[in-house]
Structure formats: structure tokens, C-alpha cells
Amino acid sequence: MITTSGLTKIYRSGGPRGRAITALDDVDLHVAEGEVYGVIGQSGAGKSSLIRCVNLLERPTSGTVTVAGQDLTALAGRGPRAGRELRAARSRIGMVFQHFNLLSSRTVQDNVELPLEILGLSGRERARKAAELLDLVGLGERARAYPAQLSGGQKQRVGIARALAAEPKVLLSDEATSALDPETTRSILGLLRDLNRQLGLTVLLITHEMDVVKSICDSAALMREGRIVESGTVTDLLATPGSELAAALFPVSGGGEDPERTVVDLTFQGDAAGRPVISRLARTYDIDVSILGAAVDTVAGRQVGRMRIELPGRYEDNVVPIGFLREQGLHVERAEHPGPDAPAAPPAGPAAPPVAALAKEETK
Incomplete structure (x- = not known):
């Protein structure tokens, strides 16, 4: 049009x-x-x-x-x-x-x-x-x-x-x-x-x-x-890795300082938003999952949210739990803070001061 x-x-x-x-x-x-x-x-x-x-x-x-x-x-x-x-x-x-x-x-x-x-x-x-x-x-x-x-x-x-x-x-x-x-x-x-x-x-x-x-x-x-x-x-x-708009619409933060622990950001939409995925993850693999931050809202009539969680162990030790999350329909992206020996994280896009400022202004 x-x-x-x-x-x-x-x-x-x-x-x-x-x-x-x-x-x-x-x-x-x-x-x-x-x-x-x-x-x-x-x-x-x-x-x-x-x-x-x-x-x-x-x-x-x-x-x-x-x-x-x-x-x-x-x-x-x-x-x-x-x-x-x-x-x-x-x-x-x-x-x-x-x-x-x-x-x-x-x-x-x-x-x-x-x-x-x-x-x-x-x-x-x-x-x-x-x-x-x-x-x-x-x-x-x-x-x-x-x-x-x-x-x-x-x-x-x-x-x-x-x-x-x-x-x-x-x-x-x-x-x-x-x-x-x-x-x-x-x-x-x-x-x-x-x-x-x-x-x-x-x-x-x-x-x-x-x-x-x-x-x-x-x-x-x-x-x-x-x-x-x-x-x-x-x-x-x-669902786009490194999206500035997604990060500003649903800001989550915290963690990521310890290379011996894995911090990932989850994006869930539709049916996935109503399922107890995190509790299933903890029970299935007998691991402690820390929720560092979450933001949930309704977008275009659908429930959408982002969550930052922390898993025990290095990133490479959590391949199976992360695979489980993806099988549940969640988009999983590693939060930035790789240690000196950690594998490279997926590209997160350019720095985002303009959108971060917008999100800060919105909360005033």
C-alpha cells in the first residue's frame, strides 16, 4: 500500500x-x-x-x-x-x-x-x-x-x-x-x-x-x-537475534558476569507463553534455574515475553538443556559476556544507545 x-x-x-x-x-x-x-x-x-x-x-x-x-x-x-x-x-x-x-x-x-x-x-x-x-x-x-x-x-x-x-x-x-x-x-x-x-x-x-x-x-x-x-x-x-527493537520493547538484564554459569535470553510467544517450560526444564535435568529478569505483555492480541535465566555450568555444558528450550518453541539467545575460554556468542547486532534511551524515557 x-x-x-x-x-x-x-x-x-x-x-x-x-x-x-x-x-x-x-x-x-x-x-x-x-x-x-x-x-x-x-x-x-x-x-x-x-x-x-x-x-x-x-x-x-x-x-x-x-x-x-x-x-x-x-x-x-x-x-x-x-x-x-x-x-x-x-x-x-x-x-x-x-x-x-x-x-x-x-x-x-x-x-x-x-x-x-x-x-x-x-x-x-x-x-x-x-x-x-x-x-x-x-x-x-x-x-x-x-x-x-x-x-x-x-x-x-x-x-x-x-x-x-x-x-x-x-x-x-x-x-x-x-x-x-x-x-x-x-x-x-x-x-x-x-x-x-x-x-x-x-x-x-x-x-x-x-x-x-x-x-x-x-x-x-x-x-x-x-x-x-x-x-x-x-x-x-x-525472534531476531540482537534485535534492538525487541530489547527495547521487552528489556531484561542482570547476570552474565560469571563464565562458570550460562546466561541466556528466552523469547516466547503464543501458546509457549502459557506453558511451565522453566519448571519442566528444572525437573527434567535436575538443575537450579535462576530467573534474572522477565517482561511479558500482549502484542497484536498475542501474549509475548522475554526472560533472562541463568543455568549452572559453562555454555558448552548446557547444550542439551538449551536444546530442550528450543524444542518447546522458545527462541534462545546467549546473553553477552563470554569468558576468555568460552566459544563465540552469536552476533548481537550493533550497539543500541538510541533505543536504550527510548526505553529509559518510556519508564519515566
Whole structure:
């Protein structure tokens, strides 16, 4: 539904001959039809530039953007203003903003009617459509209120209703929950997921909040310095050795300092999450198993978790118990801290200060 290929955006500070700032660097992204796709990263990673390039609010320096089979970059032309074909294509892409962008002088209903007015619908048709959308987002009784009379969550619901006015198949969300409190955030995320299912919407959202990815995303990508450094379905990422996103979504720590003991990280999903695998391991092999840390949650309707355990003995002495864990459907990865004589551990990927910082910020 959404594909970017070689997408690059370079800004110039101080005019055409000024210093070049690369916001997007050869970004390839594919969002499947009907999925909720999250792009996560720190400020300055390029997330906002990416989402604004998807609907050509920002013109890419190079590369292509295709939405619903239509190459938007081919419609951009050379002038600063969008042509008729690009405006028509944009009308099929809804956009939800971080700070709502509602017109304070218009009522809730008038704000929702605005894009329909631009599209040339009659007053009666605009009113009918706006009423339907406000009912859909749970604000039918607030149609005559003004934005100043609404809570932050209610304002965002109006923004979502307005984004759906032209019946788009794609909804873009630019940090839509970052200005909201946790309870309101959960409510808005639930609404986005419901709309995704009811209307068949494809949702691309950017965020710096791990809970957003954990709550509603089918797939996710990590951005850093204008590049996508990791992407995939959330369930696949959780089973990927060294995944930064998996470690940030389900952080576990502890142990690993004694080369005479083996520390491994376990990832379990679905049915495996409900089985007493660790107690079976201890009974079957008559060994003491120490649980150093664990994190369990529900992702995309499935129970998912990570656990760090410690087994007695060196890694090479625990091949059979580790094989048992894998036979139970768990993904097993050795925690980093090999001793001088220990065999090499599987590659754990690059260091992860950006995502670690995000996870730390989430717990504040």
C-alpha cells in the first residue's frame, strides 16, 4: 500500500549553497495493505521528514513514493505548488497531527467538514458525513462545541474524524499521542486500531513511544540518522537475534558476569507463553534455574515475553538443556559476556544507545 524506494531528503541551511543536512538517506520502506506500521526513533532521526514525504508535503530530493499503486513523486512536477493530480492523490491520504491543528473559530463539526468543503460537497452532504464521522470517533454529542471546550483526547478524536472525511485508504499519524496523558493515549490507540479493522485502513504512524508499537503495531521500523536500521513484523523482530527493537520493547538484564554459569535470553510467544517450560526444564535435568529478569505483555492480541535465566555450568555444558528450550518453541539467545575460554556468542547486532534511551524515557 505504501512503498518508498531510495527516498532521500536533503535540506540546505542558509540557502542553496549552504550546508547540506541529510534528513532521509536512501530509505526503503514497505507498508502492506491493512496493517498498522510504526516508525520509531529519537528526535532528529528523520521520522517526521519521512511521513511528510509520503504524502509529498515535503518534496523528496530523490527516490520515489508509491501509495495505493500510484507514484506520487511522478505527480509532483517541478513547481512549488501541488498540481491538480497530486492534490487529488493527497485527498485519499488522511493525516493526523501531534498538536491537532484545529481551527479555533470553527465548531467541531465545521472542523470535520473543512476538507469536504474543499472537495466541493454540498452543505447537506458535508453535515451528514461529518455527523457520521463524529459518531464513529465517539463525539457525536460534541458537534457544536468549539476546540477550546474539548480535552486533548477529544481534540485528537476530532483530528482523526477530519482525517477520515475524504474516505482515505491510508492514514498517517505524526506523533498523534505524544501530547496526551497515558490513559488518553491508550484510548486513542484503541480507536486507531478499531478504525484499522472496521474500515480496512492502512496506518503509518511515527512515534518515540515504545508502548505505541507494543499496543497496536503489526510491523515496525527503527530509524537513526535518516536511515532505517531495522524493520519487520513485531513478532519476527522479537525472534531476531540482537534485535534492538525487541530489547527495547521487552528489556531484561542482570547476570552474565560469571563464565562458570550460562546466561541466556528466552523469547516466547503464543501458546509457549502459557506453558511451565522453566519448571519442566528444572525437573527434567535436575538443575537450579535462576530467573534474572522477565517482561511479558500482549502484542497484536498475542501474549509475548522475554526472560533472562541463568543455568549452572559453562555454555558448552548446557547444550542439551538449551536444546530442550528450543524444542518447546522458545527462541534462545546467549546473553553477552563470554569468558576468555568460552566459544563465540552469536552476533548481537550493533550497539543500541538510541533505543536504550527510548526505553529509559518510556519508564519515566
